[in-house]
Amino acid sequence: MKYCLIGKKLSHSYSCDVHCGRGFDYTLKELDEEQVSPFFVAGGYDGFNVTIPYKKNAAALSDVLSREACETGSVNTVKRENGKLYGYNTDIGGVYYMLKRKGVSFRDKSVLIGGTGGAAQTVFYCAKNGGAKSVRFLSRSGGINYNNYPQLAGDTQIFINATPVGMYPETDVAPVDLAAFKNAEAVFDLIYNPFLTKLLRQAEKLKLVYSNGLSMLAEQALLAEDIWTGGAHKESETEEVIRGIVKRRGNIVLFGMPSAGKTVLGKLVAGVAGRKFIDTDEEIEKAIGRTPAEIIKTDGEAKFREIETAVIKTVAKTSGAVIALGGGAPIREENVDALKSNGVLIRIDRDLSELITDGRPMSQKKGVLALYEERKEAYERATDTVVKNDRSAEVVAKEILKAYEDTCYKRC
Numbered sequence: 001m002k003y004c005l006i007g008k009k010l011s012h013s014y015s016c017d018v019h020c021g022r023g024f025d026y027t028l029k030e031l032d033e034e035q036v037s038p039f040f041v042a043g044g045y046d047g048f049n050v051t052i053p054y055k056k057n058a059a060a061l062s063d064v065l066s067r068e069a070c071e072t073g074s075v076n077t078v079k080r081e082n083g084k085l086y087g088y089n090t091d092i093g094g095v096y097y098m099l100k101r102k103g104v105s106f107r108d109k110s111v112l113i114g115g116t117g118g119a120a121q122t123v124f125y126c127a128k129n130g131g132a133k134s135v136r137f138l139s140r141s142g143g144i145n146y147n148n149y150p151q152l153a154g155d156t157q158i159f160i161n162a163t164p165v166g167m168y169p170e171t172d173v174a175p176v177d178l179a180a181f182k183n184a185e186a187v188f189d190l191i192y193n194p195f196l197t198k199l200l201r202q203a204e205k206l207k208l209v210y211s212n213g214l215s216m217l218a219e220q221a222l223l224a225e226d227i228w229t230g231g232a233h234k235e236s237e238t239e240e241v242i243r244g245i246v247k248r249r250g251n252i253v254l255f256g257m258p259s260a261g262k263t264v265l266g267k268l269v270a271g272v273a274g275r276k277f278i279d280t281d282e283e284i285e286k287a288i289g290r291t292p293a294e295i296i297k298t299d300g301e302a303k304f305r306e307i308e309t310a311v312i313k314t315v316a317k318t319s320g321a322v323i324a325l326g327g328g329a330p331i332r333e334e335n336v337d338a339l340k341s342n343g344v345l346i347r348i349d350r351d352l353s354e355l356i357t358d359g360r361p362m363s364q365k366k367g368v369l370a371l372y373e374e375r376k377e378a379y380e381r382a383t384d385t386v387v388k389n390d391r392s393a394e395v396v397a398k399e400i401l402k403a404y405e406d407t408c409y410k411r412c
Contacts, residue, residue, distance in 0.1 A: 003025065003048055005028050005049040005051060006029050006030075015049060015217070017249070022225070036061070047079045049221070050077070052117060063086070074119070075087035076220065094215075094217065094218075095216055110133055110155050110158070110183070111158045113127070114175045116142065117163075123160050150180035154181060156184060160189075161191065192217050195250055249320050251321050253344060255346070258355065260389060265348060280312055280326055283311045323343065330345075330378050345383060349387070
């Protein structure tokens with residue numbers, strides 16, 4: 001039995017992680033719009049999923065629609081049986097699951113949906129059937145648009161982004177400024193790559209309930225498998241899928257004072273977890289041809305920080321890596337913001353008396369204690385979780401892996 005996902009651009013997709021990891025023969029197929037209709041006719045697959053921007057096309061091209069697919073005009077799951085194409089909308093179950101995991105209900109809430117495509121129509125269906133007080137769309141040219149939403153939708157309590165704005169690789173944009181929603185309670189982004197979009201990073205800072213779309217992805221995928229196979233998955237299977245993707249895809253970002261052990265621990269964690277190891281200081285040396293110490297000595301710290309930020313913004317777009325930062329990297333908020341998009345920032349704490357200064361120009365110049373006091377506030381702001389480097393490297397490495405998985409899982 002062969003299955004696949006169709007869409008226009010699929011470099012962001014984790015669907016193969018889900019289905020191949022569960023034993024399905026599953027591939028990704030990028031199609032231009034003129035190729036969609038011939039694909040439906042040609043066959044070759046027993047079932048397939050559909051993602052942006054073809055969910056409405058899929059509804060029109062299916063022979064038989066489920067009630068939910070008919071009412072939303074959106075199909076994300078197709079089953080081929082007895083020469084006919086049956087279209088379903090398993091995204092509905094995914095949306096409800098995503099909200100349930102965060103303890104959020106649509107009932108009596110003012111809901112604003114970013115976008116008007118197939119995914120947005122699905123969210124609208126869920127909100128209406130979930131008892132929302134009001135459900136409105138935000139679009140480029142609609143009654144509520146990107147120019148007037150602060151005035152016309154300032155009473156929004158739940159915002160759900162159903163557009164690709166903020167999706168990999170264009171991760172430095174957000175569909176709205178959440179500060180416009182004075183009554184905001186919860187924010188959901190159907191994007192799951194990166195794990196923490198710019199929109200969700202703002203939600204986190206504002207201390208709102210939030211979630212990316214990974215739980216929706218997992219639940220709708222397993223509902224699709226149920227349709228293809230006639231099975232019935234358990235909630236524990238959905239959670240296992242979520243944890244599996246978190247374990248493989250996010251970045252483990254280590255930071256702390258110079259000589260705290262970031263590089264040694266990072267290499268060890270990478271080896272244990274089968275991940276790529278990236279040292280930003282080494283990446284700077286590769287790019288510039290000089291070590292950080294040499295750059296600081298000849299060009300000054302300010303110039304070095306500019307170079308460091310450029311390297312970090314590139315490195316932050318990777319996935320499944322262990323990244324060790326230079327001690328001063330968290331000082332710049334833009335560095336932290338970029339790294340949090342797809343990573344968990346773990347502060348490695350080591351007793352200040354054990355830190356060495358040899359080969360570390362900032363520690364030598366200012367002294368360890370003074371440097372720590374200077375960076376303490378920035379470190380606190382950047383920290384997702386803390387691991388103390390006060391035991392064997394092997395024990396600390398295991399703690400780092402657990403801290404990463406637990407923290408990243410909670411974001412989903």
